[in-house]
Amino acid sequence: MSRVLRVEEIEEWRNRLGRELQELERQATPLLAHIGQLKQQLELLDRLARVTADGALPDPPASPSGMTAPSDKGRPPTEIIAEILRKAGEPLHISAIRERYVASGHLIPGKGTESNLLAYMVRDPRFVRVAKGTYSLGSDSAPPLPAKLKRKRRRRRRRARVTAEV
Numbered sequence: 001m002s003r004v005l006r007v008e009e010i011e012e013w014r015n016r017l018g019r020e021l022q023e024l025e026r027q028a029t030p031l032l033a034h035i036g037q038l039k040q041q042l043e044l045l046d047r048l049a050r051v052t053a054d055g056a057l058p059d060p061p062a063s064p065s066g067m068t069a070p071s072d073k074g075r076p077p078t079e080i081i082a083e084i085l086r087k088a089g090e091p092l093h094i095s096a097i098r099e100r101y102v103a104s105g106h107l108i109p110g111k112g113t114e115s116n117l118l119a120y121m122v123r124d125p126r127f128v129r130v131a132k133g134t135y136s137l138g139s140d141s142a143p144p145l146p147a148k149l150k151r152k153r154r155r156r157r158r159r160a161r162v163t164a165e166v
Contacts, residue, residue, distance in 0.1 A: 078124045080106055081117065082137060085127075091136035094118060
């Protein structure tokens with residue numbers, strides 16, 4: 001015969017599980033912090049191990065994604081992006097620009113995200129935003145959009161005051 005749970009039993013069970021979860025999360029917090037410290041220490045030891053006898057760091061090995069250090073280190077990212085857009089011959093979405101940038105064997109400055117490339121692109125007048133997330137080299141065929149698009153303000157309707165007549 002199956003037993004039907006009452007609402008009180010379900011609530012008690014739920015509260016007990018909630019307390020157990022809170023206790024486990026409390027115990028996990030210092031462990032996660034310790035894991036982060038150990039990872040940082042391992043990374044520092046790896047860097048230390050790469051130091052050569054004369055005190056210089058050798059070129060970093062290729063990352064797992066296949067990126068290598070650029071052979072022309074003095075070249076700014078904007079030059080590489082301009083070359084990518086010139087070769088494409090059409091506007092590209094920022095994700096496509098990033099893919100081609102990485103495929104060309106260059107490291108993206110900073111954290112290596114698309115926003116890092118955009119930070120360089122918005123400061124360079126050669127690049128024009130032609131649509132949301134899509135950029136091209138400046139030309140007469142694609143007029144530049146304003147730096148900040150003005151949003152239309154919603155008009156608020158005033159309510160008519162209703163007075164009660166007695």
